Amino acid sequence: MRGMRTVRNAHHRIVQAPAETVGALLDRLSSPDDPLFPTPVWPAMVLDRPLGPGADGGHGRVRYRVTAYEPGRSVRFDTTDDGIGTGFHRFDVEPLGPGRCRISHVLEVTMGARAFALWKLAIQPVHDTMVEEAFDNAERAALGSLPHPPARRSPRALFFNRLFWARPAAVSVPAGARLLHEAVGRPDFADAWRMPLKPGMDRDPDAWRHVLPFPVRGQATQELLVGKDASHLDFRSSVLLDEDSVTLSTAVRIHNTRGRLYFTLVRHVHPYMARLMLWRAHRRLAFATRPSGERNGPVLV
Numbered sequence: 001m002r003g004m005r006t007v008r009n010a011h012h013r014i015v016q017a018p019a020e021t022v023g024a025l026l027d028r029l030s031s032p033d034d035p036l037f038p039t040p041v042w043p044a045m046v047l048d049r050p051l052g053p054g055a056d057g058g059h060g061r062v063r064y065r066v067t068a069y070e071p072g073r074s075v076r077f078d079t080t081d082d083g084i085g086t087g088f089h090r091f092d093v094e095p096l097g098p099g100r101c102r103i104s105h106v107l108e109v110t111m112g113a114r115a116f117a118l119w120k121l122a123i124q125p126v127h128d129t130m131v132e133e134a135f136d137n138a139e140r141a142a143l144g145s146l147p148h149p150p151a152r153r154s155p156r157a158l159f160f161n162r163l164f165w166a167r168p169a170a171v172s173v174p175a176g177a178r179l180l181h182e183a184v185g186r187p188d189f190a191d192a193w194r195m196p197l198k199p200g201m202d203r204d205p206d207a208w209r210h211v212l213p214f215p216v217r218g219q220a221t222q223e224l225l226v227g228k229d230a231s232h233l234d235f236r237s238s239v240l241l242d243e244d245s246v247t248l249s250t251a252v253r254i255h256n257t258r259g260r261l262y263f264t265l266v267r268h269v270h271p272y273m274a275r276l277m278l279w280r281a282h283r284r285l286a287f288a289t290r291p292s293g294e295r296n297g298p299v300l301v
Helices: 019-026 113-143 155-163 178-183 205-210 257-288
Strands: 005-015 056-059 062-070 074-079 086-095 101-111 169-171 189-196 216-219 223-229 233-241 245-254
Touching: 005 113, 019 086, 019 101, 019 113, 062 086, 101 113, 113 155, 178 216, 178 223, 178 233, 178 245, 189 257, 205 216, 205 223, 205 233, 205 257, 233 257, 245 257
Parallel strands: none
Antiparallel strands: 005 101, 056 062, 062 074, 074 086, 086 101, 169 189, 189 245, 216 223, 223 233, 233 245
16 A cells, blocks of 8 residues: 555564573563563553453553464464554564573564654654563563663653653542541641552552652551641641552641741642652652562663
């Protein structure tokens, strides 16, 4: 068809581990303990059933279906919508002798001119980074550590990662924010913002104390309370975590006329600052996550 282009993008890596070891990792794609897909920095692979022919799903906005699967060796996904074009991507593990194998990822898609321009501008740098980080994860899991520096995240990949990162949504202060309710029973002002937690992100409130710039006032199993007291007003902010989301709630108690005048101005800025603080903390914790707690160099976000 006129104006159509076929893109073929291939990545390969030699792993100093048996094909059976790396192939077993491939078999866990899309599972709750998927060791390959580089979450939570990048979107997780999610399928509507266990890995096998007919399983539908995708990662992010890319949708596909499993059309071929050889356990421990190969899996192929065919596109199911026109988002990126018509074609497939596949993972393969090839034995290269005792204790050595090659892991490969090949994408082959036919797309129109607009999709091709988007591929070159935005999708390819993200795709290339995700695949190389998946290979890093394969080596970490198979060998116990990464025998070389981790894959580099290009500035363009990081730009689009930042651009499409989830944004906080306004919600009611959750009833589960017990420490906040106990600290400020009848606030003069309260609001709350929520973000989804990605697979692999830490659900322990203690992890959040290092990314929030306020004194800790209390901690429970699922909640961290921070805040400050002043002569004109006090505030408390609660970070509440569950299996699916994190909620940042703030409650303010005003003491006097100076506090009311001060907060008349601050309340217009506060929603922006609260959203920004939650967004930055959320993203920083996602980027700090490494398989098995391993950290490789600085966290660049």
